Amino acid sequence: MFSVRTAVLPGLRLLVRGFAARSSAPPLQWPVRAGIANIRVFGSQGRGGSHDRGWASGAEGEGEEPEEEEEELLSAEPLLPTASQRVCVLHPDVKGRAGRTPRNTELQVAEAAALVHALHGWSVVQTLVVPTKVPDSRLVFGKGNFQDLTEKIRGCPDITSVFLNVERMAAPTKKELEAAWGVEVFDRFTIVLHIFRCNARTKEARLQLALAEIPLLRSTLSRHSAWLDHERRGPRYIMGSGESFTKLRHRVLKEKEAKIRRALERLRDKRSLLRRQRTQREFPIVSVVGYTNCGKTTLIKALTGEAAMQPRDQLFATLDVTAHAGSLPSRIPVLYMDTIGFLSQLPHSLIQSFSATLEDVAHSDVIMHVRDVSHPSTEQQKASVLSTLQGLQLPSALLDSMLEVHNKVDLVPGYSPPGPGVLAVSALLGHGLDELKAALEESVLRATGRQVLTLCVRLGGPQLSWLYKEATVQQVQELPETGAAHVTVIISRAAYGRFRKLFPG
Numbered sequence: 001m002f003s004v005r006t007a008v009l010p011g012l013r014l015l016v017r018g019f020a021a022r023s024s025a026p027p028l029q030w031p032v033r034a035g036i037a038n039i040r041v042f043g044s045q046g047r048g049g050s051h052d053r054g055w056a057s058g059a060e061g062e063g064e065e066p067e068e069e070e071e072e073l074l075s076a077e078p079l080l081p082t083a084s085q086r087v088c089v090l091h092p093d094v095k096g097r098a099g100r101t102p103r104n105t106e107l108q109v110a111e112a113a114a115l116v117h118a119l120h121g122w123s124v125v126q127t128l129v130v131p132t133k134v135p136d137s138r139l140v141f142g143k144g145n146f147q148d149l150t151e152k153i154r155g156c157p158d159i160t161s162v163f164l165n166v167e168r169m170a171a172p173t174k175k176e177l178e179a180a181w182g183v184e185v186f187d188r189f190t191i192v193l194h195i196f197r198c199n200a201r202t203k204e205a206r207l208q209l210a211l212a213e214i215p216l217l218r219s220t221l222s223r224h225s226a227w228l229d230h231e232r233r234g235p236r237y238i239m240g241s242g243e244s245f246t247k248l249r250h251r252v253l254k255e256k257e258a259k260i261r262r263a264l265e266r267l268r269d270k271r272s273l274l275r276r277q278r279t280q281r282e283f284p285i286v287s288v289v290g291y292t293n294c295g296k297t298t299l300i301k302a303l304t305g306e307a308a309m310q311p312r313d314q315l316f317a318t319l320d321v322t323a324h325a326g327s328l329p330s331r332i333p334v335l336y337m338d339t340i341g342f343l344s345q346l347p348h349s350l351i352q353s354f355s356a357t358l359e360d361v362a363h364s365d366v367i368m369h370v371r372d373v374s375h376p377s378t379e380q381q382k383a384s385v386l387s388t389l390q391g392l393q394l395p396s397a398l399l400d401s402m403l404e405v406h407n408k409v410d411l412v413p414g415y416s417p418p419g420p421g422v423l424a425v426s427a428l429l430g431h432g433l434d435e436l437k438a439a440l441e442e443s444v445l446r447a448t449g450r451q452v453l454t455l456c457v458r459l460g461g462p463q464l465s466w467l468y469k470e471a472t473v474q475q476v477q478e479l480p481e482t483g484a485a486h487v488t489v490i491i492s493r494a495a496y497g498r499f500r501k502l503f504p505g
């Protein structure tokens with residue numbers, strides 16, 4: 001059973017402990033994470049503190065021995081061939097589409113190629129950009145272009161599959177294209193889903209994926225069932241049930257969907273319980289969001305000193321929201337939430353199924369938007385992230401106070417941020433982190449209503465140890481002749497109220 005224990009210990013120690021266990025096995029080789037996650041952050045240790053292991057309370061749901069039923073829900077067939085693929089990336093260049101420029105087309109093709117490279121053993125052997133005026137037609141391209149294309153693909157035996165760079169492809173289109181070209185054809189939805197599947201670690205992420213896959217299974221089922229019903233010899237109904245084979249399979253799928261939703265609901269309850277615990281403990285929460293591969297994980301690793309975090313040069317390396325403990329310059333403990341990266345034209349059902357995970361963002365105190373300013377599409381990426389955030393219906397105060405962090409400045413010689421309120425860093429080289437932490441602290445204090453106070457307390461009394469436990473003590477200046485001390489603390493309004501009640505006068 002997953003559990004998280006959090007406590008602020010005397011001397012500014014924040015302890016976050018979560019128990020994590022296993023992950024599953026083939027056919028897709030989920031990465032395994034095992035053992036006890038245990039992080040201690042000591043206020044006196046400046047940047048990061050000491051960590052026994054790399055991650056904290058966030059991967060909620062992980063660590064629990066899966067119930068049989070849930071494990072069954074997750075044992076899906078591989079979506080795409082498990083063998084290595086040599087892919088032809090085919091980009092329909094739609095004439096008259098808004099924003100169509102050679103540069104944008106180039107960037108979209110580059111992103112499609114990056115998606116292919118995110119899959120282990122997959123490579124791009126050819127890239128084709130083919131104009132079309134009829135993207136919604138059955139064959140996607142006009143007759144002449146389609147014929148040329150068929151010759152090219154059939155004439156290149158190196159190609160084992162085609163990635164048609166469209167969001168979704170209708171089942172009849174897939175069937176016809178595959179028949180014409182003699183290889184499998186995938187759309188963006190299937191590729192992204194497959195990457196997600198390979199990278200999802202926690203049960204919650206895997207269940208969310210299983211839910212996102214239901215429409216895909218439904219359309220495949222409709223296609224196959226029609227054929228099966230047609231081919232079947234013998235009675236049309238199963239065991240005299242009066243239910244046709246097609247209906248039975250659709251019903252099973254519907255039941256599966258309901259079960260997944262119920263399982264997710266259970267995990268969601270757990271997640272909100274954890275969130276309440278964090279809130280009760282009054283740990284400020286900073287959500288780190290941004291386009292995929294912009295450096296979110298690297299930045300959190302740099303801010304917390306967490307050695308076990310593993311940034312990867314790969315799209316969608318992070319699929320689970322995880323919490324990582326760090327401390328700000330005034331030694332305020334803080335939890336950084338690492339989140340799933342965004343992608344333009346991310347299929348709607350995928351965003352929807354992951355929106356529960358992103359609920360944590362809505363409950364954070366500060367959002368930090370990390371941008372890769374060395375990327376040629378950095379502006380489009382920013383727009384895509386902001387529009388996704390808008391869609392999550394976050395509190396406007398949270399959106400308005402968002403911190404923008406320009407990352408990977410080491411790759412842009414002489415970079416200077418365009419204006420105030422923007423911080424330039426290199427998460428990889430550790431540049432600009434002190435300024436970032438100072439700005440974060442300001443935002444956290446503002447957002448959480450914490451204040452800096454100097455209180456006069458008796459040295460022999462219980463006040464000082466109470467303050468060590470419930471607030472962040474910055475300085476103790478003893479006044480020997482009076483037996484008292486001036487104690488400078490950062491304290492939340494709620495904690496200060498309790499202090500006044502406990503120690504009136």
Ligand SMILES: Nc1nc2c(ncn2[C@@H]2O[C@H](COP(=O)(O)OP(=O)(O)OP(=O)(O)O)[C@@H](O)[C@H]2O)c(=O)[nH]1
Nearest residue numbers: 293294295296297298311312313316317318341427
């Ligand atoms: N040169 C340079 N590379 C960086 C910097 N920050 C991150 N990277 C690299 O960018 C790649 C992606 O980094 P991640 O931290 O995994 O990015 P992410 O945003 O967490 O990615 P996803 O989890 O896939 O959304 C890795 O190869 C990092 O080493 C930086 O400041 N400079």
Ligand SMILES: [Mg+2]
Nearest residue numbers: 296297317318
């Ligand atoms: Mg990441």
